[in-house]
Amino acid sequence: xxxxxxxxxxxxxxxxxxxxxxxxxxxxxxxxxxxxxxxxxxxxxxxxxxxxxxxxxxxxxxxxxxxxxxxxxxxxxxxxxxxxxxxxxxxxxxxxxxxxxxxxxxxxxxxxxxxxxxxxxxxxxxxxxxxxxxxxxxxxxxxxxxxxxxxxxxxxxxxxxxxxxxxxxxxxxxxxxxxxxxxxxxxxxxxxxxxx
Amino acid sequence: xxxxxxxxxxxxxxxxxxxxxxxxxxxxxxxxxxxxxxxxxxxxxxxxxxxxxxxxxxxxxxxxxxxxxxxxxxxxxxxxxxxxxxxxxxxxxxxxxxxxxxxxxxxxxxxxxxxxxxxxxxxxxxxxxxxxxxxxxxxxxxxxxxxxxxxxxxxxxxxxxxxxxxxxxxxxxxxxxxxxxxxxxxxxxxxxxxxx
Numbered sequence: 001x002x003x004x005x006x007x008x009x010x011x012x013x014x015x016x017x018x019x020x021x022x023x024x025x026x027x028x029x030x031x032x033x034x035x036x037x038x039x040x041x042x043x044x045x046x047x048x049x050x051x052x053x054x055x056x057x058x059x060x061x062x063x064x065x066x067x068x069x070x071x072x073x074x075x076x077x078x079x080x081x082x083x084x085x086x087x088x089x090x091x092x093x094x095x096x097x098x099x100x101x102x103x104x105x106x107x108x109x110x111x112x113x114x115x116x117x118x119x120x121x122x123x124x125x126x127x128x129x130x131x132x133x134x135x136x137x138x139x140x141x142x143x144x145x146x147x148x149x150x151x152x153x154x155x156x157x158x159x160x161x162x163x164x165x166x167x168x169x170x171x172x173x174x175x176x177x178x179x180x181x182x183x184x185x186x187x188x189x190x191x192x193x194x195x196x
Numbered sequence: 197x198x199x200x201x202x203x204x205x206x207x208x209x210x211x212x213x214x215x216x217x218x219x220x221x222x223x224x225x226x227x228x229x230x231x232x233x234x235x236x237x238x239x240x241x242x243x244x245x246x247x248x249x250x251x252x253x254x255x256x257x258x259x260x261x262x263x264x265x266x267x268x269x270x271x272x273x274x275x276x277x278x279x280x281x282x283x284x285x286x287x288x289x290x291x292x293x294x295x296x297x298x299x300x301x302x303x304x305x306x307x308x309x310x311x312x313x314x315x316x317x318x319x320x321x322x323x324x325x326x327x328x329x330x331x332x333x334x335x336x337x338x339x340x341x342x343x344x345x346x347x348x349x350x351x352x353x354x355x356x357x358x359x360x361x362x363x364x365x366x367x368x369x370x371x372x373x374x375x376x377x378x379x380x381x382x383x384x385x386x387x388x389x390x391x392x
Contacts, residue, residue, distance in 0.1 A: 112311040112317070113311060113312035114312070115308040115309060115311040115312075116311075125367075125368060125369075128363060128367055129368065132363075153379050153383070156360070156376065156379050156383060157383065159360045159363055160356045160357075160359070160360040160384075160387070162363060163356070163359030163360040163361075163362060163363035163364065164352070164356040164359040164360070165359075166359060166362075166363055166367070167355055167358060167359035167362055167363070168355050168359065171320075171321075171362070172324060172325065180352065183349050183352050184356070187349070187352060187353065187387040187388070188356075188387065190386050190387050190388075191383040191384065191386050191387035192383070192386075193386060
């Protein structure tokens, strides 16, 4: 998948992505308590002042790193395939791929382990809120195109879609088969009053 | 709400419920690491051999206690109002009520705090699996009555229903308004191909 960058300016974006990748690696390896800025700087090959200049705290850094992944390619834009079915399926497929990666599973385990840490809870909340927002953008666009009625509750549908994936694959650790995800996409469209 | 008991034999059932209640109290007060059988015995007013005789481990005890509540009255049977809408709404209302109680919120916080404990993870998994099973029983009955087509994916619908509530109310800590729950019930029925 191509990675359109969020910032213009190639070097700045490359540094940002290297730091976010290094943050997730450090977090996956040692968890929240072991995640240190100087270790991340070393992994990313940047000076630690470069990190401090952009992110105000470890929490802000992890929030940004989680926001870029594991369920989203860094810098990826909201899916825009032209249909709700295509957009939701793109999100579902990306999640499916991410959940097969050992690193993603390590990150999920680390998040669960450190759920008692208030700073980390905030990062986890931000992560799931942004997943709901992303799914909501996709559902909202479908309402705009007339694929779903205007009465559709965009946030509720997004919460059902993301919530089913989180409960099934993340909380219960069940395998997400492609057929399951296709069913989920179809059920979400029907839930919104659309025709899959 | 009346509490039909699972076991016949009043005393046995009363002892069981007292122990399960005491288990949740102890867990809410001190979390997993502080949850001791002798403390639970004291709170329940039983001898600790009574507890050891029925539950093989702390994990089995907490699993049983979580299964009875916080989202379900101890000994409650599966809702059977005669309609899918009524049954799902009964589950949603019970959850809504439970989530308003400070004790339920304490239990949720304790579960999150101790997510790294393997024994506790197993109890949490069992809890959410049993919620999906309960919602699945209700959806399956609706298929049996012809309220939903036979092609409806019972487990998927149950996962969407429970997953939305978990993500919204438990993980994100958002308030569940009654209107939100009514929308969720209607959306779940539509997702299964039914008419709310």
